Amino acid sequence: MRKAAVILLAAVFALSLLADFVAPYSYATQFRDAPNGAASRSHPLGTDALGRDRFSRLLYGARVSLLLAPSAALVSVVLALVIALLAASSGWCERLLLAAADLFLSLPWIFLLLAARALLPLNAPSLAAALVSFGLLGALGWAGPSRVMLAALKQHLGSDFVLLARASGCRGTRLALVHLAPNLIPLVSAQFLIAIPAYLLAEANLGLLGLGVPEPLPSWGSLLRELESVPAMITHPWVLAPAVILILVVACLYWAVSADKHNV
Amino acid sequence: MNAHSRLCPRWLASVGKRLAWFAAVLLAGGILGGALVRMAPGFGIDERVLDARLTNNSVAELSKVPAEGSNLAIYYWHYLGGLLRGDLGNSISLGRPVRALLAERLGVSLRSLAAGLAMAWVLAFSVALLLEIHRRALWDRALSLAAGVLLCIPAALLALGCLQLGGSPALALAAILFPRFFKYVHSLARNAASAPHVFAAYAFGERGVRIAGLHVVAPALPELLALAGVSVSLAVGATIPVEALCDSPGVGQLVWQAALARDLPVIVNVTLLVTAVTAAANLAADVGRTLREVGS
Numbered sequence: 001m002r003k004a005a006v007i008l009l010a011a012v013f014a015l016s017l018l019a020d021f022v023a024p025y026s027y028a029t030q031f032r033d034a035p036n037g038a039a040s041r042s043h044p045l046g047t048d049a050l051g052r053d054r055f056s057r058l059l060y061g062a063r064v065s066l067l068l069a070p071s072a073a074l075v076s077v078v079l080a081l082v083i084a085l086l087a088a089s090s091g092w093c094e095r096l097l098l099a100a101a102d103l104f105l106s107l108p109w110i111f112l113l114l115a116a117r118a119l120l121p122l123n124a125p126s127l128a129a130a131l132v133s134f135g136l137l138g139a140l141g142w143a144g145p146s147r148v149m150l151a152a153l154k155q156h157l158g159s160d161f162v163l164l165a166r167a168s169g170c171r172g173t174r175l176a177l178v179h180l181a182p183n184l185i186p187l188v189s190a191q192f193l194i195a196i197p198a199y200l201l202a203e204a205n206l207g208l209l210g211l212g213v214p215e216p217l218p219s220w221g222s223l224l225r226e227l228e229s230v231p232a233m234i235t236h237p238w239v240l241a242p243a244v245i246l247i248l249v250v251a252c253l254y255w256a257v258s259a260d261k262h263n264v
Numbered sequence: 265m266n267a268h269s270r271l272c273p274r275w276l277a278s279v280g281k282r283l284a285w286f287a288a289v290l291l292a293g294g295i296l297g298g299a300l301v302r303m304a305p306g307f308g309i310d311e312r313v314l315d316a317r318l319t320n321n322s323v324a325e326l327s328k329v330p331a332e333g334s335n336l337a338i339y340y341w342h343y344l345g346g347l348l349r350g351d352l353g354n355s356i357s358l359g360r361p362v363r364a365l366l367a368e369r370l371g372v373s374l375r376s377l378a379a380g381l382a383m384a385w386v387l388a389f390s391v392a393l394l395l396e397i398h399r400r401a402l403w404d405r406a407l408s409l410a411a412g413v414l415l416c417i418p419a420a421l422l423a424l425g426c427l428q429l430g431g432s433p434a435l436a437l438a439a440i441l442f443p444r445f446f447k448y449v450h451s452l453a454r455n456a457a458s459a460p461h462v463f464a465a466y467a468f469g470e471r472g473v474r475i476a477g478l479h480v481v482a483p484a485l486p487e488l489l490a491l492a493g494v495s496v497s498l499a500v501g502a503t504i505p506v507e508a509l510c511d512s513p514g515v516g517q518l519v520w521q522a523a524l525a526r527d528l529p530v531i532v533n534v535t536l537l538v539t540a541v542t543a544a545a546n547l548a549a550d551v552g553r554t555l556r557e558v559g560s
Contacts, residue, residue, distance in 0.1 A: 243421060
């Protein structure tokens with residue numbers, strides 16, 4: 001099952017990276033004589049209300065979502081690792097950073113995200129707005145992983161190999177980088193994999209609310225906005241394609257993570 | 265008596281510490297909310313500057329107009345003073361007192377939150393317990409798969425689906441929350457049910473509800489209380505997409521509209537209110553756990 005999930009993920013990822021070659025048109029090309037067109041040989045998933053090829057937008061949207069969600073997850077995990085290493089360095093630092101983590105976990109961050117995303121400049125370029133959206137997701141998501149990493153770090157700090165390293169005169173940054181960080185890699189990779197589907201879903205929620213990646217740049221979240229119209233869904237069932245692909249990718253990521261968790 | 269008097273100060277200190285934490289979270293929540301909004305690159309930009317009919321001079325004049333709350337420290341100082349007098353300021357986009365807007369919408373949100381939470385909890389709890397009592401592997405797999413699939417669907421898409429099927433906002437909330445609660449409660453019940461004392465209870469001839477209540481639920485109560493606190497936070501987060509997409513006139517819809525209209529007073533007040541609700545829920549759960557630990 002895990003193999004199938006990984007193969008599907010690799011296929012979707014490869015298609016999104018090769019969108020320039022695979023997609024028949026650019027994501028912004030309009031066919032003004034064919035708005036809301038049905039699926040055909042030239043437009044496999046039909047066209048949207050502005051006459052843009054839905055299949056091409058799906059591929060380019062996959063590229064935006066599948067490149068930016070892992071980037072945001074990487075930001076979260078690196079932030080969490082740095083904060084956990086800092087917290088492990090001294091008692092007062094640990095108390096301060098744990099309090100900050102508790103505060104971040106208590107706050108309804110979706111409210112902050114929504115507000116900050118809505119307050120971007122009105123004329124901000126689409127790519128900049130997309131980067132800021134995912135950047136905010138990454139910056140706000142450090143608290144949970146940092147607590148998990150700190151718990152693991154504290155466990156390692158009491159282990160024999162760290163005691164031996166300390167006895168050999170290894171201290172501070174060297175101890176953190178050479179002895180502690182490598183032992184956290186399986187945990188860090190699991191946290192990274194857990195964050196990706198969460199950020200994909202968060203972007204989809206923002207997109208459906210009209211606060212995701214702005215037009216004309218497509219993302220899976222912004223493509224889901226077409227589902228707000230019931231008649232469109234009934235007469236053009238292919239508008240469901242972005243939702244189906246998103247759910248499949250998220251499910252595959254969860255499968256991959258649950259299999260990976262056993263190795264941590 | 266001695267043991268009791270020794271326990272009381274510890275209990276009081278623990279509750280006092282949590283109350284202080286609650287107040288700190290509340291203050292920090294408001295400051296962080298305001299700060300994030302204030303530091304956002306588009307803060308204070310008047311939408312009229314995009315009007316192509318305006319001359320460069322008009323756009324320059326509009327850009328000069330200082331927006332309310334342009335200085336965060338002063339804004340927040342005035343805000344705290346007003347808060348103590350019960351004045352939450354006025355909404356920029358709706359031109360009405362924020363207090364009146366919140367009073368109108370709070371009831372709608374609380375009703376759907378309470379109903380959604382109750383439905384999700386009852387369903388998750390009863391399904392997880394029934395699975396443990398009857399131990400049907402096929403049902404277990406089917407329900408775990410269903411919950412897993414629901415977890416892969418964005419909350420906003422689930423809300424949209426419920427709306428299109430004629431469901432209420434409360435039902436949409438329940439559909440969003442159920443898989444999250446079920447996954448956790450199921451795992452808790454599974455762990456509790458595999459403890460040696462449960463096998464011993466079965467061996468002594470105890471059955472069904474009695475085992476579930478006394479030997480499965482009771483030991484898992486601290487974790488369930490923690491989940492109850494977190495569940496409020498999850499439910500509050502889910503109200504935004506649900507109320508925005510289901511057109512339900514609650515606080516979630518208000519904050520969505522405020523975010524679109526760049527309405528700082530509404531955003532800061534709702535952030536503070538929601539922080540208060542979630543922190544109070546966590547506080548209640550923590551106090552409940554402390555009381556239980558002291559009692560046992």
